[in-house]
Structures are given as C-alpha cells and as structure tokens.
Amino acid sequence: MGHIVLLGRVIDSVSDSALENGAVEIKDSKITYVGPAAGLSYSEDAEVLSVDNGTIMPGFIDCHIHLTGQEDAGSFCGGTFFGDQLLGAAYQVGLLLDAGFTGLRDMSEAGLYLSRAVDRGILRGPRIMPGGRILGITSGHVDLNPHFSKEFSNMTDPLSRLVDGADDCVLGVREQFRKGAKFIKICATGGVSSPTDRVDDTQFSPEELRAIVDETKRHHSYVAAHCTGNEGAYQALLAGVDCIEHGVMLTQREIDLMAKKDVTLVTTLSVSLGVANIPGLPDWMAEKAKRCAEANVKTIEMARKAGIRIAFGTDYSNSKNTPYLENGREFDAMVRAGMTPMEAIKAGTINAAHLMMMQDSIGSLDKGKLADVVVVKGNPLEDIGCLTSAEHVKLVIKNGSVKKNTI
Numbered sequence: 001m002g003h004i005v006l007l008g009r010v011i012d013s014v015s016d017s018a019l020e021n022g023a024v025e026i027k028d029s030k031i032t033y034v035g036p037a038a039g040l041s042y043s044e045d046a047e048v049l050s051v052d053n054g055t056i057m058p059g060f061i062d063c064h065i066h067l068t069g070q071e072d073a074g075s076f077c078g079g080t081f082f083g084d085q086l087l088g089a090a091y092q093v094g095l096l097l098d099a100g101f102t103g104l105r106d107m108s109e110a111g112l113y114l115s116r117a118v119d120r121g122i123l124r125g126p127r128i129m130p131g132g133r134i135l136g137i138t139s140g141h142v143d144l145n146p147h148f149s150k151e152f153s154n155m156t157d158p159l160s161r162l163v164d165g166a167d168d169c170v171l172g173v174r175e176q177f178r179k180g181a182k183f184i185k186i187c188a189t190g191g192v193s194s195p196t197d198r199v200d201d202t203q204f205s206p207e208e209l210r211a212i213v214d215e216t217k218r219h220h221s222y223v224a225a226h227c228t229g230n231e232g233a234y235q236a237l238l239a240g241v242d243c244i245e246h247g248v249m250l251t252q253r254e255i256d257l258m259a260k261k262d263v264t265l266v267t268t269l270s271v272s273l274g275v276a277n278i279p280g281l282p283d284w285m286a287e288k289a290k291r292c293a294e295a296n297v298k299t300i301e302m303a304r305k306a307g308i309r310i311a312f313g314t315d316y317s318n319s320k321n322t323p324y325l326e327n328g329r330e331f332d333a334m335v336r337a338g339m340t341p342m343e344a345i346k347a348g349t350i351n352a353a354h355l356m357m358m359q360d361s362i363g364s365l366d367k368g369k370l371a372d373v374v375v376v377k378g379n380p381l382e383d384i385g386c387l388t389s390a391e392h393v394k395l396v397i398k399n400g401s402v403k404k405n406t407i
Contacts, residue, residue: 001028001400004371005042008051009379010034012365013058013349016342018381024056026371029400034365049407051375054394057345058364059102059126059372060387061352062327063266064245064313067093067110067128068159071318082158086110090117093125095324099390102372102398103356105129105183105224105313109158112180126398129356131185131224132176133161135169135212140203141187141226166211169204173215182357184216185245188225189232192292199292200229200249209239224266224355228292230254237263243355245313248272249295252302259306264355265299266313267347269333271322272296300337310339311355312348325390331380332388341384348387371400375407 003026010022012034023040025033033040042048069088073079079088089110096104104126106114111130117123136142138150142160145153150162163172173184188204190197197203204212216223222242227233230251233244237257244250244258245266258265273293303310314330316322334344353363362372375395378386386392396404 003027003043003046004397004402005040005046005048006051006056006373006375006395007037007048008375009055010365011055011057011342011345011380013346014364014366018055018379022056024365024373026373026397026400029370031365031367031369031371031373034367049375049395051407054375054377054407055379055386056365057374057376057380058349059362059374059396059398060100060328060348061103061312061356061363062096062101062314062316062330062348063105063311063352063355064268064315065096065104065106065327066108066159066315066317067106067114068108068317069110071320082109085158086113089114090123092318092324093118093123093128095318095390096126096327097124097396097398097403098393099325099327100374100376100387100393100396101126101327102374102396103127103129103352103358103362105131105355107131107134107159107185109133109179116180124403127356127362129182130180131183132179132181133157133172134159134185134187134226135163135172135176136160136187137203137208138162138164140197140201141189141191163208166207169208169211170215173212173219177219177221183221183224184212185224185226186212186236186241188236188241189227189229191226191228198229200231202229202232202235204232204235206235206239209236209241213240221357237261243311246272246296246315247299247303248292250299250302255299255302255306255308258303258308262309264309264311264351265303266311266355267300267330267334268313268315269296269300269337270330271315273333273336274321297337300334300339304339304343309351309354310343310347311351312344326388328388328392331384335384341381344384345380345387371397373397
C-alpha cells in the first residue's frame with residue numbers, strides 16, 4: 001500500500017461514458033480522487049502510472065463461480081479427494097486475480113476455507129463471498145451421484161447438500177452458515193448438466209422454499225436460485241429469493257415479478273451460448289444446451305426492457321472449456337446477447353457488488369471506496385474483447401495493494 005496515481009481513460013461504472021484524460025488517486029486502501037487529470041495535484045512521493053492506450057476501471061466481480069480445483073487435483077484416485085481439490089483451488093484462485101477479478105461469489109464448500117485464507121493474507125486471490133454447499137433435492141440438479149445413497153452423497157460431496165422437507169431444508173441452511181457461508185444457493189429447477197431431471201423440472205415445494213428463504217433472512221442474508229426452467233423460478237420468486245442465476249427460460253411473468261421485487265439476474269451467458277458446441281457431450285446434454293442457448297438471449301432482452309439489475313456470472317470452474325484466465329469472456333457474451341459494452345461493464349462491477357453486499361465499498365471508482373482497480377489495454381467501449389483475457393489486464397490493485405503490474 002502507498003500513494004498511487006493512475007492517469008488515462010477512466011470508466012468509473014457510475015457514468016455512462018468514459019472520461020478521457022482522467023485520473024484516479026489511491027492512498028493506502030482507499031480511492032481519494034476520481035476525475036479530470038487537470039484537477040488533481042499530488043505530492044512527489046506518489047507513484048505515477050500513465051496508462052497509454054489503456055483504460056482504468058473498477059476491479060471485476062464474478063458472481064457465479066465454482067472453485068472446484070479439479071484441474072489441478074492430481075491423478076491419485078482420479079483427483080476425487082476433496083483435500084487435493086482444495087489445494088488445486090488454492091492455486092487457481094490466484095489466476096482470477098491475474099484476469100482482473102478482485103471479487104467473486106463461490107458456490108461450493110471450498111469457498112468457505114479459501115475466503116478465510118485470502119482474508120488472512122496467506123493466500124493470493126480475490127475477496128470471496130462463499131455460499132457453502134448448494135442446496136438441492138434428491139433427484140434434482142445437484143444430485144450428481146444417484147448410484148450412491150443420499151446419506152453418502154451428503155457426507156462426501158463438497159458441491160452440494162441434498163435436503164428434503166422443510167425441516168431438512170432449515171437444517172441445511174443452518175449447516176452452511178455454521179461453516180461460514182455468507183449467502184445460500186439453491187437449485188429451484190433442473191439443469192443442463194444433471195442426468196436425473198429435465199431443465200424445466202420444478203424442484204422444492206413452496207413450503208420448502210419458504211423455509212429456506214425465511215431461515216436465510218434470519219441470518220441477515222439472501223437466497224440465490226439456480227433457475228433454468230420458468231415454473232421453478234416463479235415459485236422461488238414467490239418465496240422471496242433475491243437473485244436468479246442463469247434465468248434461461250424465464251417468461252414475462254417471472255420478469256415482471258423480478259422487476260417488482262427488485263430481484264437481480266446473474267447471466268452465465270458464456271457457458272449458455274457456448275456449451276452446445278463443446279465436443280463430446282452426451283446427446284441428452286447437447287440437446288438441453290441447444291434449447292437453453294436460444295432461450296437465454298430472449299431472457300436478457302426482456303430483462304433489459306424491464307430495467308432489471310443484471311450482474312456478471314460465468315459458471316466457470318477452470319475446466320479446459322472454462323479457464324479462469326479467460327473469465328472475462330462473459331463480457332463478450334453479454335454483448336453478443338444484446339447488451340451494450342457499458343451495460344456489460346456495470347454488470348461486472350457495480351451491479352455485481354450489490355450481490356456481494358458491498359456496493360458501498362467496491363464496484364465503482366468513487367472517492368472513499370476501497371481501491372479495487374484494474375487497467376486493461378485498449379478501450380472496452382470500442383472493443384469489449386480487451387476484457388476477455390488476462391493477457392489484456394496490465395494492472396490489478398486490490399484493497400490498495402498492487403497484485404499484478406505489467407504496464
């Protein structure tokens with residue numbers, strides 16, 4: 001930490017246009033000035049960085065990620081031990097920082113431990129808002145081991161916790177908060193990657209949904225609901241969830257209810273638009289993916305017209321098809337789905353900060369906010385592609401501390 005002055009084009013995620021010949025001043029962990037360069041005077045002790053042909057922006061935030069660590073879990077027992085996966089994730093989370101991501105929400109048990117390690121300063125990575133295990137029903141979207149008993153799956157699966165009945169749902173929520181979760185994720189519908197359900201299956205009864213939402217609110221937090229089909233999304237909205245993940249097949253009924261209740265939509269368009277083209281998919285998964293890609297673009301169009309807050313999420317897990325160094329491909333996918341570059345940028349900054357419950361501290365370049373700042377090569381308002389890869393990210397500052405500098 002120290003005194004840093006950045007000079008160049010500024011996108012602050014507050015204005016609807018960029019500020020040319022701008023300046024951002026950072027002292028210790030806070031932003032102390034954002035505005036025209038001509039309006040800033042600074043002392044000789046400042047480290048001054050001129051951003052030629054680049055853009056100064058808030059740190060990016062991914063609201064839907066899976067820190068599985070599987071790509072670096074090793075070959076012993078096929079990399080299935082959670083300990084091996086956790087160590088793999090400890091390495092991989094630093095890749096996200098290199099790609100410009102200074103914040104994320106994780107949906108797995110790994111995020112509970114990784115978030116605390118990052119906070120203690122013993123692990124290099126973005127600030128992490130952990131959700132703990134995803135709650136789902138037996139035979140639902142996260143019941144990925146139907147050849148095992150429910151009890152065995154709940155003992156061994158770091159991704160999900162199967163819950164059935166209102167009492168079990170309350171217990172599942174309490175277990176996640178007991179371990180350090182900051183929000184709760186559920187699967188309200190079926191999905192593309194699960195073999196035992198349809199994408200439009202409704203999962204959880206109204207009583208179960210209300211039990212989950214009510215218990216979560218008692219912990220001063222909120223529920224994020226995986227929703228591919230529309231009926232399950234509608235039931236989740238009625239129960240009071242604050243965030244819809246994917247929202248692939250939403251209809252105007254759900255969109256209107258989201259607008260009324262100020263519910264956020266998290267995108268994951270890069271996966272949605274690209275998964276059908278992944279080679280080697282089982283036929284049942286490829287067919288599901290094709291249907292979802294077509295529907296998801298329509299959802300984004302309706303959400304934009306309704307003025308719904310749209311937040312950035314990737315659903316990436318650092319697999320060969322979802323590399324963390326290219327999490328920024330979601331910005332490009334948003335634009336391909338009809339959003340403007342500035343809308344996509346705000347989705348990945350200030351709108352995402354809302355879901356981190358830190359919109360007053362991060363998500364935009366504002367005086368007094370924490371200094372989460374990135375510099376990218378190029379102008380994303382002219383070419384959104386300059387946000388898509390770590391190679392375009394030249395500077396990353398998190399909490400006032402320089403984490404990457406290749407300027």
